[in-house]
Amino acid sequence: MAQVFTKSMARNIFYGGSVFFILLFLALTLDTSFALPERDQRHQLDLSTEVGQRIAKGKELWEHNNCIGCHTLLGEGAYFAPELGNVYTRFGNNKEAIKAYIQSRPPMGIPGRRSMPQFNFSNEELDAIAEFLKYSSEINTAGWPPNIQG
């Protein structure tokens, strides 16, 4: 056994295999880059439009308040609070419903239960967040999540 399979063979498999699969991964990444414009709703992100500006602002607020620390977005994040990639559809395609929910969180929480913090967003900020969540819900996610509950 020791003579049949030598260390230099193992080394060559490592270098050859790694390089080959890195190149294959880069090729697939390139192909994905060409396919994404059809799927990722990037036309909405144009910063010369009001919608585009709102989405950018909404994503910034999403990040600056660490929403991913409790929620999932397209299934990624923490599993403490509901999925938000489809919250726009779950709330009846209604941005106002999303805004009202965020706005109504009690500052001191709910005794014994999980509660979202009160972030005291302005109306403009709430618009931005809702727009960002609407945009997220329109990304082509290959049919995920399985149903409206996320």
Place this chain on the structure above:
Amino acid sequence: MKYKSQAVAKPYFIAAIGLFLAQVIFGIVLGIQYVVGDFLFPEIPFNVARMVHTNTLIVWLLMGFMGAAYYLIPEESERELYAPWLAHLMFWIFLIAAALTVIGYLAVPYARLAEITGNDILPTMGREFLEQPTITKVGIVIVALAFLFNIGMTVLKGRKTVVSLVMLIGLVGLAVFFLFSFYNPTNLVLDKFYWWWVVHLWVEGVWELIMGAMLAFVLIKTTGVDREVVEKWLYIIIAMALITGIIGTGHHYYWIGAPEYWHWWGSIFSALEPLPFFMMTVFAFNMVNQRRRNHPNKAAVLWALGTAVLAFLGAGVWGFLHTLAPVNYYTHGSQITAAHGHLAFYGAYVLINITMISYAMPLLNGREANSMRSQVLEMWAFWLMSISMVFITLFLTAAGILQIFLQRYTETPLPFMVVQDKVALFYWLRVLSGVVFLGGLGAYIASFFVAAHDAKHPQAIEAGKVQPNPAAV
């Protein structure tokens, strides 16, 4: 310890264990918040505690890797570290940056932290695991570069072995892929796509090289098996890790907007990802069975074997459990993911670091192994932590299966929070297991003090109580 400069590893190891303790304490806070929703609210909301939990994990694992490199690279290279002072300086920079970041998380609201640290200039914050302020990320890059320069020069000027080469390739990869954390476009799909180049290509890519090198080093030292044999194993293990792991990234691209062909690439290659972990298990047990010496540090050998087994279970088996696209359609972003994450990180990266620390710390303290009393305590720590982590994983898996059934699989899917209430029993059991885990960690930390005490008072141990080394007889 053969070279004086290996001593720089010691503060890294001590800080690593300190941060590990913080990580576990915050883990228990999170576990309680899962069942008592308003625990510490609004002072420490869940998202803040989770940041502390995951970020201290990442920092202490990196501390452990760096300490391991500072320990093993001089020994492999057969020369002193290129610049020990630089390693000391970087230790303090890294530790202070980490401490300030954690204090920032806890002391001010996250949005305020983003504002203070100027996240607008180069927005990188607010993404899972990469929550650190941009300035901290820049600090990590500086520390990583100084570290790579230091060990790179040591390798270049000394003996070049497969172990040091693989360690170096892994660490360079770690630094390179971290740079993708600075890319954060508004386009959510692109953001997520390249976020995985940090997260996946770290833990299911280059970190496996680091882990393999550390395991190989400890096994060479503790079993005395011929280096040629170990090196061949190491090459083939890391070859399989990268061959399966790189395209395996595709299992994260199923539902985030990427094309559907990733369902095939991701499923096929990530189904093979358990292979390198399985080989690691076979490798570790083979080496120990073929040992040419019985190293007096039996605890280190136990940690090494535990690493191989639990990494295979956590990363391999629990990874495979939900990696096929049709399965992942239901399990994606559920408690199954959390179950896998816990056992995989514990089995692979927590245990490899403790293996290294357990092997190196006695030597750094000027003895080949700790007293038997201390080693027995360490073995208690191993079993307590490992068994409780397996239970955490099983309880989260049970919670996950119920969650998926109730929320995603039945004809009448229930809302998220309704389902969370229904599976609360398993969250209670999980947090109880977490407390046992903390006890295990306490035993581990206590073993260092027992070892120090026994080394200072050798007369306290009767000659007959010290186990004679069977190999020496």
